[in-house]
Amino acid sequence: MSEPHVKKLVEGTTVYYTLGWSEIRKAEKYDIIRTVPSVSGLFELYYQDEKKKLNLIYVAKAYYGGLQNELRKRTDPELEENPHRKKILEKYDCYYRYVPSHSYKDLSDILYFFSATYFPDRPPHEHSGRYAEIYVKEVVKGKLVDI
Structure with a gap:
């Protein structure tokens, strides 16, 4: 399989992004340091519940500091500042996936799409x-099923 990537196609005022996500990995400090690049990008965090289902808890862009730094902070209960996510990190195994991109504007468009799709009750x-118009298609490694 190919490396994680973002492809973009622009047709007039419409953009189509294709995300080639990394494989889903268990969040372990030294594994993140060893395998995640220190570049800008987008990442998703999941926790695995008692039924072994992965549940999305966070999607965000990492720009300054990069994916490696942001994932380290967001997957360590000692470093996480959000009380809700901190409780989840203390109780459950956490997993992540990422896609690098050097374009802050592209990351903003993709995050807009995901926030409007995943969390329609919140402002995007x-x-x-x-x-x-912004559209996103995902190419997924591993066993995660996108809904």
Whole structure:
């Protein structure tokens, strides 16, 4: 399989992103340091419940500091500042996946799409303002099923 990546196709005022996610990995400090690049990108965090189902708890972009630094902070209960996520990290195994991108504007568009899709009851993240319509297709490694 290919390396994690973002592809973009622009047709007028519409953009189509294709995300080639990394494989889903268990969040372990030294594994993150060894395998996750220190570049900008997008990541998702999951916890595995008692029924062995992966549940999305966080999706975010990492720009300054990079994916490695942000994933280390967001998967360590000692470093996580959000009380809700901290409790989850203390109780459950955590998993993550990521996709690198050097474009802050592309990351903003993709995060806008995900926030509007995954969390429709919350205000979406701000997009770049470049496109009237934003679509995202995901290419997934591992066993995660996207809904």
